[in-house]
Amino acid sequence: MNRAHALRWALGITAALVVAVAPGTALAAPPANDNFSAAEILQDRFGYVEGDNTEATKEFGEPNHAGNPGGASVWYTWTAPHAGRMTLNLCYSEFDTLLAVYTGDQLVDLQQVAADDNGCGEGSRVTFTTLAEVTYRIAVDGANGTTGYFELDWGLGPPNDDFAAAVVNDGDSGTVSGDNWYATTEAGEPEHGPYGEGSVWYRWTAPSSGPATFDLCDSSFDTLLAVYTGASLGALTRVAQDDNDCPYSYGGSRVSFVASAGQEYRIAVDGAYGERGQITFRWSRATLAPQGHVPPSVIGRAIDGATLSATTGEWGGTPPLTFGYQWARCSTSGSCQLLSGATGATYVASSPDVGYRLKVLVTATNHGGSATAESEPTAIISPVAPSNITPPRILEQPYLGVELSIEEGEWSGTQPLSYAYRWQRCHSGGSCADIEGETSSTYTVTREDLKSSLLVIVTASNGAGSATAASPLSRRASRRLFCVVPRVKGKALATARRAIRRAHCSVGRVRYARSQRARGRVISQSPRPALRRAAGTKVNLVVSKGRRR
Numbered sequence: 036m037n038r039a040h041a042l043r044w045a046l047g048i049t050a051a052l053v054v055a056v057a058p059g060t061a062l063a064a065p066p067a068n069d070n071f072s073a074a075e076i077l078q079d080r081f082g083y084v085e086g087d088n089t090e091a092t093k094e095f096g097e098p099n100h101a102g103n104p105g106g107a108s109v110w111y112t113w114t115a116p117h118a119g120r121m122t123l124n125l126c127y128s129e130f131d132t133l134l135a136v137y138t139g140d141q142l143v144d145l146q147q148v149a150a151d152d153n154g155c156g157e158g159s160r161v162t163f164t165t166l167a168e169v170t171y172r173i174a175v176d177g178a179n180g181t182t183g184y185f186e187l188d189w190g191l192g193p194p195n196d197d198f199a200a201a202v203v204n205d206g207d208s209g210t211v212s213g214d215n216w217y218a219t220t221e222a223g224e225p226e227h228g229p230y231g232e233g234s235v236w237y238r239w240t241a242p243s244s245g246p247a248t249f250d251l252c253d254s255s256f257d258t259l260l261a262v263y264t265g266a267s268l269g270a271l272t273r274v275a276q277d278d279n280d281c282p283y284s285y286g287g288s289r290v291s292f293v294a295s296a297g298q299e300y301r302i303a304v305d306g307a308y309g310e311r312g313q314i315t316f317r318w319s320r321a322t323l324a325p326q327g328h329v330p331p332s333v334i335g336r337a338i339d340g341a342t343l344s345a346t347t348g349e350w351g352g353t354p355p356l357t358f359g360y361q362w363a364r365c366s367t368s369g370s371c372q373l374l375s376g377a378t379g380a381t382y383v384a385s386s387p388d389v390g391y392r393l394k395v396l397v398t399a400t401n402h403g404g405s406a407t408a409e410s411e412p413t414a415i416i417s418p419v420a421p422s423n424i425t426p427p428r429i430l431e432q433p434y435l436g437v438e439l440s441i442e443e444g445e446w447s448g449t450q451p452l453s454y455a456y457r458w459q460r461c462h463s464g465g466s467c468a469d470i471e472g473e474t475s476s477t478y479t480v481t482r483e484d485l486k487s488s489l490l491v492i493v494t495a496s497n498g499a500g501s502a503t504a505a506s507p508l509s510r511r512a513s514r515r516l517f518c519v520v521p522r523v524k525g526k527a528l529a530t531a532r533r534a535i536r537r538a539h540c541s542v543g544r545v546r547y548a549r550s551q552r553a554r555g556r557v558i559s560q561s562p563r564p565a566l567r568r569a570a571g572t573k574v575n576l577v578v579s580k581g582r583r584r
Contacts, residue, residue, distance in 0.1 A: 063089075063090050064090065065090045065091050065092055066086065066087065066088060066089075066090065066091050066109050068086075068109045068110050068111065069090075069091045069092055069108075069109055069110075070094060070110065071094060071097070071110050071141075071142050071172070073110070074110035074111055074112040074172065074173075075109075075110070075111050075112070076111075076112050076113070077111050077112065077113040077173075077189060080116060080190070080191045080193075080216075080217075081189060081190035081191060081216055081217055082188075082189060082190075083186055083187060083188040083189070084111070084186070084187050085184070085185070085186050085187075086109060086175065086184075086185050086186075086187060087182075087183065087184050087185070088107045088108065088109050088175060088176065088177055088182045088183070088185065089107075089182045089183065090107075090182075091107040091108055091109050091176075091182065092106070092107065092108075093105060093106045093107070093108055093176075094108075094142060096142045096143050097142055097174075098135075098137075098142075098145060098147070100133040100134070100135035100150060100174045100176045101133045101134065101135055101150040101151055101152040101159065102150070102152070103133050103152055103176070103178050103179065104179065104180075105133050105176035105177060105178065105179070105180060106176070106177070106179070106180030107176060107177045107180050107181070107182045108133075108174050108175065108176040109174075109175050109176075110172065110173065110174055110175075111172075111173040111175070111187065112170060112171070112172055112173070113170070113171050113173060113189065114168065114169070114170045114171070115165035115166060115167055115168065115169050115170075115171065115191060116167070116168075116191070117165075117167045117191075117194045118164070118165055118166055118167045118194075119164070119165055119191050119192040119193070119194065119196055119197075120162060120163070120164055120165075120191070120192045120196065120217075120219055121162065121163055121164070121165045121171075121189065121190070121191045121192075122160070122161070122162045122189070122190050122191075122217060123136065123160070123161050123173065123187065123188065123189045124154070124155060124158065124159065124160035124161075124187075124188050125155075125158045125159045125160070125175065125185050125186070125187060125188075126155035126156070126158035126159075126160060126188070127158070127185075127186040127188070128157075128158050128183070128184065128185035128186060129183040129184045129185070130157070130177050130178075130181045130182060130183035130184075130185070131152075131153070131157040131177060131178040131179075131181050132152075132157065132158055132159045132175065132176070132177060132178070132185060133150075133151075133152050133159060133174075133175070133176040133177065133178055134150065134151050134152075134154075134159035134160070134161055134173075134174070134175060134176075135147060135149070135150035135151075135161075135173070135174045135176075136148040136149045136150070136161055136163060136171050136172070136173050136174075137171070137172040137173075137174070138169060138170070138171060138172065139172065145172065148163050148171065149161035149162070149163040152178060157178075165191060173187075175187060190216060190217030191217060192217045192218050192219055193213060193214060193215060193216070193217070193218055193235050195213065195235045195236050195237065196217075196218045196219060196234075196235055196236075197221060197236065198221060198224070198236050198267075198268050198301070200236070201236035201237055201238040201301060201302075202235075202236070202237045202238070203237075203238045203239075204237055204238065204239045204316075204318060205239075205240075206242065207242055207243075207319065207320045208317075208318060208319040208320065209317070209318055210315065210316065210317045211237070211315075211316050212313070212314065212315055212316075213235060213304075213313075213314040213316065214235075214311070214312060214313050214314055215233045215234065215235050215304065215305065215306055215311050215312070215314060216233075216311050216312075217233070217311075218233035218234055218235050218305075218311070219232075219233060219234075220232055220233070220234055220305075221268060222268075223268045223269050224268055224303075225261075225263075225268075225271060225273070227259045227260070227261040227276065227303045227305045228259030228260075228261070228276065228277075228278040228288075228305065228307055229259070229278065229307050229308060230307065230308045230309060231259045231305030231306060231307065231309070232305070232306075232309045233305060233306055233309065233311050234303045234304065234305040235303075235304050235305075235314070236301060236302065236303055236304075237301075237302040237304070237316060238299060238300070238301060238302070239299070239300050239302060239318060240297065240298065240299045240300070241294035241295060241296055241297065241298050241300070242296065243296045243320075244293070244294060244295050244296045245293065245294060245320055246291060246292075246293060246294070246320055246321065246322045246323070246353045247291065247292055247293070247294040247300075247318065247319075247320060248289070248290070248291040248318065248319050248320070248321050248322075248323045248353065249262065249289070249290050249291075249302060249316070249317070249318045250280075250281060250287065250288070250289040250290075250316075250317050250318075251281070251287050251288045251289070251304060251314065251315065251316060251317075252281035252284045252287035252288075252289060252315075252317075253284075253287070253315040253317075254286075254287060254312065254313060254314050254315050254316075255312035255313040256285075256286060256306055256310040256311060256312030256313075257278075257279070257285065257286025257306060257307040257308065257310045258278075258286055258287060258288045258304060258305070258306060258307065258310075258314070259276075259277075259278050259288060259303075259304070259305040259306065259307050260276070260277050260278075260288035260289065260290055260302070260303070260304060261273060261275070261276040261277075261290075261302070261303045261305075262274040262275045262276070262290055262292065262300050262301070262302050262303075263300070263301045263302075263303070264298060264299070264300060264301070265301065271301065274292050274300065275290035275291070275292045276290065277289055277290045277328075277351055278307055279307075279328075280326050280328065280351040282326070286307060286310070289323070289326075289351060290351065291321075291322070291323035291351065291352055291353040291354075292353065292354060293353065293354060293355075302316075304316060321403075322353045322401065322402050322403040323351065323352050323353045323403055324352055324401065324403035324404035324405070324406065325350050325351070325352035325356055325399035325400065325401055325403070325404065325405065325406040326350065326351040326352055326406060327348060327349075327350055327351075327399070327406060327408040328348070328349040328350060328351055329348045329349035330348050330408045330409065330410055330411070331345055331346050331347055331348040331395055331396075331397040331408055331409070331410045332345075332346045332348070332410050332411070333345060333346075333393065333394065333395055333410050333411075333413050334346065337384070337392075337393070337413040337414040337415065337416050337417060338384065338416065338417045338418075338419055339384055339385065339386055339388065339389050339416060339417065339418050339419040339448075339449040340383065340384060340385070340419055340447065340449075341383070341384050342381055342382070342383050342384075343381065343382050343383070343384060343393060343395075343413070344380060344381050345360055345362075345380050345381070345382075345395040345397060345410070347397055347399070348397060348408055348410075350399050350406075352399065352401055352403065352406075353401055353402070353403060354401070355401065356399045356400065356401050357399070357400050357401070358380075358397055358398065358399055358400075359378065359397070359398040359400070360378055360379055360380055360395055360396070360397055360398075361373055361374075361377065361378055361395070361396045361398075362374045362377035362378075362382045362393060362394070362395050362396075363393070363394050363395070363396065363409075364387075364388055364391045364392075364393060365391060365392040365393070365394060365412050366391060366392075367391075367392070367415065371394065371412075382395070384416050386418075386449045386450040386451075388416045389416050389417065389418045389449050390415060390416065391415065391416055392412035392413050392414065392415055392416070393412065393413045393416065394409055394410045394411065394412040394413065395409070395410050396408070396409045396410075397409070397410075417499070418448075418449035418497055418498050418499035419447070419448050419449050419499055420448055420449075420497065420499040420500030420501065420502060421446050421447065421448035421452055421495035421496065421497060421500070421501060421502045422446065422447045422448055422502055423444060423445075423446055423495070423502055423503075423504035424444070424445040424446060424447055425444045425445040426444050426504045426505065426506055426507065427441050427442060427443050427444040427491060427493040427504060427505070427506045428441065428442050428444070428506050428507060429441055429489065429490070429491060429506055429509050430442060432509075432510070433480050433484065433488075433489050433509045433510065433511070433512040433513070434480060434512070434513060434514065434515040435480050435481075435482065435484075435485065435512065435513065435514045435515065436479065436480060436515075437479070437480050437515070438477050438478070438479045439477060439478045439479070439480065439489065439509075440476065440477050441456070441476055441477075441491050441493070441506065443493050443495070444493065444504060444506075446495045446502075448495065448497055448499070448502075449497050449498070449499060450497070451497070452495045452496065452497050453495070453496050453497070454476070454493055454494065454495055454496075455474065455493070455494040455496070456473075456474055456475060456476055456491055456492070456493055456494075457469055457473070457474060457491065457492040457494075458470045458473035458474075458478045458489065458490075458491050458492075459489070459490050459491070459492065460483070460484055460487045460488075460489060461487060461488045461489070461490060461508055462487055463486075463487075467490065478491070480512050484512040485511075485512050485513060485514070486511050486512065486513070487511060487512055488508040488509050488510065488511055488512070489508070489509045489512060490505055490506050490507070490508050490509065491505070491506045492504075492505045492506075493505075493506070515570070516539045516570040517539060517567055517568065517569065517570055518538060518539045518540035518541075518567075518568040518569060518570050518571060518572040519538050519539075519540075519565065519566070519567055519568075520538065520540060520560075520562050520563065520564050520565060520566045520568065520572070520574055521534045521535060521537070521538045521540070521564060521574075522560075522564035522565070523535065523557050523560055523564075523574070523576070524557050524558065524559065524560055524564075525552070525556055525557060526556065526557050527555055527556060527557075528545070528555055528556075528557065528576070528578050531557050531560075531576060535574050539570045539571070540568070540570075540571065540572050540573070540574050541571050541572070541573050541574070542573070542574060542576070543573030543574055543575040543576070544573075544575045544576075545575075545576045545577075545578060546575075546576070546577050546578070547577070547578050547579075547580045548577055548578075548579065548580060549579070549580050549581060549582065550579040550580070550581075550582075551582060552579040553579065553581075554579055554580060554581040555578060555579065556578065556579045557576050557577070557578055557579075558577050558578065558579050559576075559577040560574055560575065560576055560577070561574070561575050562574070
């Protein structure tokens with residue numbers, strides 16, 4: 036086959052294919068909702084519908100949706116069940132979409148409410164405020180006539196989405212159902228818990244004063260619950276807030292507080308971390324027993340002598356709550372022993388705690404009951420090195436041959452402490468030197484010590500370290516003084532006093548009596564003269580009052 040024949044054969048095959056395909060294309064039908072008058076009806080407050088605008092057309096008089104000529108539109112219609120914020124999107128579509136919303140019963144009468152091109156990538160998204168019972172016309176088109184598969188999602192916020200549209204609840208108890216699908220947060224709205232973004236509102240006025248309990252325990256998602264007073268978003272005062280108080284519930288929230296008769300309370304229900312779902316909201320006047328939210332903790336350094344403080348943790352339950360404390364000592368293996376008498380909000384760690392951990396158990400109580408929560412144990416309590424508070428001292432006077440003993444002084448630090456001693460001899464110039472071999476708690480004064488002062492150095496030690504303190508200097512060591520009773524009979528009283536003191540004795544009782552001796556003279560003494568007694572021995576005197584009559 037030459038080139039000319041080959042070319043004619045190829046052209047013939049191409050023509051045959053065109054003829055074969057063309058009739059099939061001509062017979063393809065447009066979507067059922069291609070025309071405005073045949074719009075598909077959307078039901079419910081929220082949902083989604085799948086569609087395809089392949090072979091769709093643009094009608095005569097149809098507006099350019101989102102300002103683009105399009106050319107392949109399909110239509111939907113939806114009637115708002117109540118006023119609120121409505122969101123539609125084509126974010127999950129396979130082509131560059133156009134989305135527009137209108138009111139009006141004829142193409143020529145349409146009034147645009149919202150329109151978008153590329154609000155979510157090449158997909159489209161609109162949000163607008165609806166009016167109750169108004170019918171909205173929704174056009175889905177392709178930019179510049181593009182076509183393909185799309186998914187249209189719509190959602191209207193709940194009727195109590197806004198603070199001003201809160202659902203009113205009456206009476207001492209009741210249950211209402213709802214949801215927070217497509218709910219939003221308003222400008223100026225407070226945070227009701229971690230990362231909420233879709234709140235709905237309720238109102239309740241207390242018929243009488245007393246406990247009030249609200250719960251979301253049977254709701255289908257991780258809820259947030261907050262109670263406020265105040266007539267506007269900008270003037271709210273929080274009364275109670277909770278996330279996850281309900282037992283045996285996935286993320287159920289519950290609060291309890293003391294309500295005041297006639298007070299209106301605003302209740303916000305939201306989803307933690309953006310969760311949404313069905314709401315079961317209950318209220319009653321029951322007193323809620325304490326329920327721990329955040330466990331207590333111990334504040335302070337884990338060392339001997341430190342003052343540790345207990346926090347109460349965070350609790351649910353109807354206030355007021357009272358709190359009791361119990362401290363425990365725990366081994367490193369985890370077994371714990373309650374400490375007798377340690378029932379205050381603070382505890383001072385002591386030497387018996389060294390090597391152990393400490394924790395506190397906090398019991399919350401109200402009229403509904405009691406509950407106990409415990410802290411994590413502290414780090415292992417560390418010992419503290421000794422530190423001197425008052426210095427040691429030598430107890431006896433340093434007379435030759437006297438055995439001196441010491442008082443170690445007062446020390447802080449982890450008990451038990453061990454003590455070491457060094458005795459020193461100090462000369463008049465102030466220089467001191469260790470007395471060789473004298474390292475016990477006692478020392479006997481020797482001749483070498485005469486005319487020198489003595490001191491002792493005490494070193495206190497424990498597992499954490501040691502510290503040293505020195506006693507004050509003693510007076511100079513000397514031989515022991517004695518009282519040799521002087522003869523003072525016949526001497527004037529003043530002369531006798533001086534003589535007694537010079538002899539290292541002291542004047543004892545002085546008595547007066549009549550005698551033949553001159554007035555003021557000593558007529559007798561005891562003990563008798565020349566006796567050797569301890570220094571300071573008292574000498575008693577009898578002094579003449581003059582002649583007998």
